[in-house]
Amino acid sequence: MKDQKKTILFDFDGTLAETMMLIHEVFNGLSSVYGYRHLPEAEIEAARHMSVREFIEFVGIPVWKVPLIAIHARRRMHDSMDQILPPHGLVEVLTQIHKSGRYFMDILTSNRRENVLRFLAEHQISWFDEVESTRAILSKKRRVEKYIAKKGLNPDELYYVGDTTVDVESARHAGARTVAVSWGLNTREALEKAKPDFLVHDPAELLSIFPAV
Incomplete structure (x- = not known):
């Protein structure tokens, strides 16, 4: 029952x-498209301590852009999912x-x-x-x-x-x-x-x- x-x-x-490094790669690849700060690999651990809102402020993403970036990132992730x-x-x-x-x-x-x-x-x-x-x-x-x-x-x-x-x-x-x-x-x-x-x-x-x- x-x-x-x-x-x-x-x-x-x-x-x-385990998509964290793929997300990081895609995120950095879109930084020039949407005008936010590139995240060096050395800063990943610091970013893991942040909430999502803290992170988007840290890299300079306006809240209204978040859905657009997410949609674009999902598309880019598709070809790498088998890895x-x-x-x-x-x-x-x-x-x-x-x-x-x-x-x-x-x-x-x-x-x-x-x-x-x-x-x-x-x-x-x-x-x-x-x-x-x-x-x-x-x-x-x-x-x-x-x-x-x-x-x-x-x-x-x-x-x-x-x-x-x-x-x-x-x-x-x-x-x-x-x-x-x-x-x-x-x-x-x-x-x-x-x-x-x-x-x-x-x-x-x-x-x-x-x-x-």
């Missing part, structure tokens, strides 16, 4: 896929969670759905029920709320797993439970400030939140 299962909604970039790997050990952990039969597992991403599907096919990952895409960058709250309504869930029945402060804040404001992973775009320290319900640093730790046996 559906009400006997937990529902887990996963972010994609940084959470399920992207999942975090070490994550596929094995999520396979265990899926095979337990105790969870519904979906993806909500600000990346293109086509990019995600290409990645999943490349790594023979076939156990997500749905892949949903949103153009929202600064907040996914409304999109999480729409997902909750679509699935007929009480908000606290949903666990949202993501790697940024935006993921944590969006899910919490929508009433969902929040699981932050520190192997993605934001650092452990930045995620701690967002106060997720759970903060994990290795894929195996997900099994303590979502037991597979």
